[in-house]
Amino acid sequence: LDAHEIKPWQVLESSVVFSNRWLRIRQDICRTNRGNTADYYVIERPSYVVIVPVTSDGQVILVRQYKHGAQQITLELPAGFVDEGEEPLACAHRELLEETGYKATTMEPLSVLFASTTASAHHGHFFLATGLAYVGENHWDPNENIAVEPMDLSAAVQAVVNSQMFQDLNTPLALLLAWHRLTGQGSAPAANPSPASRNHAS
Amino acid sequence: LDAHEIKPWQVLESSVVFSNRWLRIRQDICRTNRGNTADYYVIERPSYVVIVPVTSDGQVILVRQYKHGAQQITLELPAGFVDEGEEPLACAHRELLEETGYKATTMEPLSVLFASTTASAHHGHFFLATGLAYVGENHWDPNENIAVEPMDLSAAVQAVVNSQMFQDLNTPLALLLAWHRLTGQGSAPAANPSPASRNHAS
Numbered sequence: 192l193d194a195h196e197i198k199p200w201q202v203l204e205s206s207v208v209f210s211n212r213w214l215r216i217r218q219d220i221c222r223t224n225r226g227n228t229a230d231y232y233v234i235e236r237p238s239y240v241v242i243v244p245v246t247s248d249g250q251v252i253l254v255r256q257y258k259h260g261a262q263q264i265t266l267e268l269p270a271g272f273v274d275e276g277e278e279p280l281a282c283a284h285r286e287l288l289e290e291t292g293y294k295a296t297t298m299e300p301l302s303v304l305f306a307s308t309t310a311s312a313h314h315g316h317f318f319l320a321t322g323l324a325y326v327g328e329n330h331w332d333p334n335e336n337i338a339v340e341p342m343d344l345s346a347a348v349q350a351v352v353n354s355q356m357f358q359d360l361n362t363p364l365a366l367l368l369a370w371h372r373l374t375g376q377g378s379a380p381a382a383n384p385s386p387a388s389r390n391h392a393s
Numbered sequence: 394l395d396a397h398e399i400k401p402w403q404v405l406e407s408s409v410v411f412s413n414r415w416l417r418i419r420q421d422i423c424r425t426n427r428g429n430t431a432d433y434y435v436i437e438r439p440s441y442v443v444i445v446p447v448t449s450d451g452q453v454i455l456v457r458q459y460k461h462g463a464q465q466i467t468l469e470l471p472a473g474f475v476d477e478g479e480e481p482l483a484c485a486h487r488e489l490l491e492e493t494g495y496k497a498t499t500m501e502p503l504s505v506l507f508a509s510t511t512a513s514a515h516h517g518h519f520f521l522a523t524g525l526a527y528v529g530e531n532h533w534d535p536n537e538n539i540a541v542e543p544m545d546l547s548a549a550v551q552a553v554v555n556s557q558m559f560q561d562l563n564t565p566l567a568l569l570l571a572w573h574r575l576t577g578q579g580s581a582p583a584a585n586p587s588p589a590s591r592n593h594a595s
Contacts, residue, residue: 258510308460
């Protein structure tokens with residue numbers, strides 16, 4: 192198809208079929224762009240922030256904690272849900288302080304992306320935090336237990352590229368976005384990576 | 394806290410509180426590592442694949458379609474849910490063909506990551522597809538309408554770094570992983586990106 196032939200669906204009916212304090216499931220009865228009628232389920236959850244805190248000597252501040260969705264102890268970037276009425280920027284400052292005890296003089300937006308365009312409409316807001324000062328006022332949510340672990344940013348990026356150390360989607364993406372922002376790599380027209388010659392060599 | 398003090402929660406009771414053909418909500422009553430009892434809701438959905446198809450002349454094959462979670466027409470990498478009993482690798486070949494009409498001789502794993510360690514336990518499986526041949530047998534799901542759009546991989550990476558063009562988390566992450574794999578950047582110990590000197594300059 193041509194791009195201009197791609198059309199949004201029309202929502203005929205919409206209702207909430209599950210709801211609690213943390214999430215809602217919305218059922219939409221839709222007319223698709225082929226004229227079919229389809230029921231579709233959208234997960235409604237709050238948007239969240241992910242912060243890449245980088246110190247003046249090139250360390251990234253990571254947090255180790257138990258995550259019950261994955262049922263794993265993970266090493267991730269500081270992150271958290273945006274409160275109702277809160278600006279993502281303010282949330283990023285708050286979560287950084289609460290989880291790590293660091294304050295940042297600069298909180299630079301890296302990107303705003305849908306967590307899943309298929310399942311939901313909430314966003315991840317990604318920030319690069321610099322000008323860090325440890326003020327030690329970390330304050331965890333009632334069920335959080337967090338170990339703060341600084342590591343070399345370039346080593347963290349190397350771990351991402353080698354598919355090591357990190358288990359979630361957000362941390363690798365945010366680390367790569369921050370690394371490209373800090374090094375300027377890929378932001379100017381890049382040299383062609385020549386997959387052709389690579390394929391011939393392998 | 395020290396890393397060794399981070400412990401998993403204990404699940405005391407578990408039940409499914411919402412279920413349909415596409416997703417389930419599981420309620421776990423947990424004892425957290427502080428000894429509190431907490432109810433926690435986990436979204437159960439199938440894992441999915443994301444494919445970065447790169448042609449011998451450095452084009453990445455993208456798809457434009459309407460995504461009803463985001464209620465947006467998006468430009469994304471080919472992707473889809475893993476069927477029950479299906480291997481992610483087989484799924485990647487199947488989805489690439491179905492959505493774009495391309496077959497790949499090489500389907501190389503890039504990474505396997507939790508979509509969200511907070512909310513769910515399903516994974517995104519990321520693949521780099523090379524040795525592409527257009528066989529034109531694309532076959533869409535009943536409600537899919539897709540425009541196939543090749544573009545220069547380095548231009549796509551540049552768009553990611555500049556926070557342009559793409560709206561979902563998976564496409565930027567997969568493009569960056571593929572770009573690093575193809576160019577070898579970041580896989581050897583990288584030069585320190587010197588955020589310190591950058592901060593002084595700004």
